[in-house]
Amino acid sequence: DVKVTQSSRYLVKRTGEKVFLECVQDMDHENMFWYRQDPGLGLRLIYFSYDVKMKEKGDIPEGYSVSREKKERFSLILESASTNQTSMYLCASSFGPDTQYFGPGTRLTVL
Amino acid sequence: GQNIDQPTEMTATEGAIVQINCTYQTSGFNGLFWYQQHAGEAPTFLSYNVLDGLEEKGRFSSFLSRSKGYSYLLLKELQMKDSASYLCAVYKAAGNKLTFGGGTRVLVKP
Numbered sequence: 001d002v003k004v005t006q007s008s009r010y011l012v013k014r015t016g017e018k019v020f021l022e023c024v025q026d027m028d029h030e031n032m033f034w035y036r037q038d039p040g041l042g043l044r045l046i047y048f049s050y051d052v053k054m055k056e057k058g059d060i061p062e063g064y065s066v067s068r069e070k071k072e073r074f075s076l077i078l079e080s081a082s083t084n085q086t087s088m089y090l091c092a093s094s095f096g097p098d099t100q101y102f103g104p105g106t107r108l109t110v111l
Numbered sequence: 112g113q114n115i116d117q118p119t120e121m122t123a124t125e126g127a128i129v130q131i132n133c134t135y136q137t138s139g140f141n142g143l144f145w146y147q148q149h150a151g152e153a154p155t156f157l158s159y160n161v162l163d164g165l166e167e168k169g170r171f172s173s174f175l176s177r178s179k180g181y182s183y184l185l186l187k188e189l190q191m192k193d194s195a196s197y198l199c200a201v202y203k204a205a206g207n208k209l210t211f212g213g214g215t216r217v218l219v220k221p
Contacts, residue, residue, distance in 0.1 A: 027140045033209075041213060042212055050207070056206070099159065100209060103153055104152065105151075
């Protein structure tokens, strides 16, 4: 059974803190993605990765960075969290050009 | 750039049919996905259309017209559990990326 897990369902951080969101998939998928989801704006792609140590900017990469040291793990980093980064963050993975499988999401609140 | 439009919200009665439209204008197109997302949960895959025409999968069907930049998701024999958001997404092979519309929230009433 396909499984994508995220480290936290809910997270509260303060402005200026460094935040790590972790995503792990157990399907040996090559591709992994980070999105944020905001009301009325849908899912917007932040970063994605085709392979270990490779990363590509999505549509809204500003204020974020990523790390992929192992195939199964893709981390999203907020170097200095700001209130406009309060959002739902969704991780997904896929095998080649195929269906993306999503994790349960992390609802991040930045105070 | 890409522009993907779908209605914000729709309401329907249990047992009825609802059609969710999605129009898109993109610089590249290789297929169109529909996902279902219940409140507080992850999106789950419903359908993927590459060629023009209707794909039927039980109570759900999805239609694509590439020349018109248009797709719809048809939900038949609506059940209360179908209350959810439905996300339309354009797939672009160059870059292996999905671009999502804003989602349509469907409320099924008894």
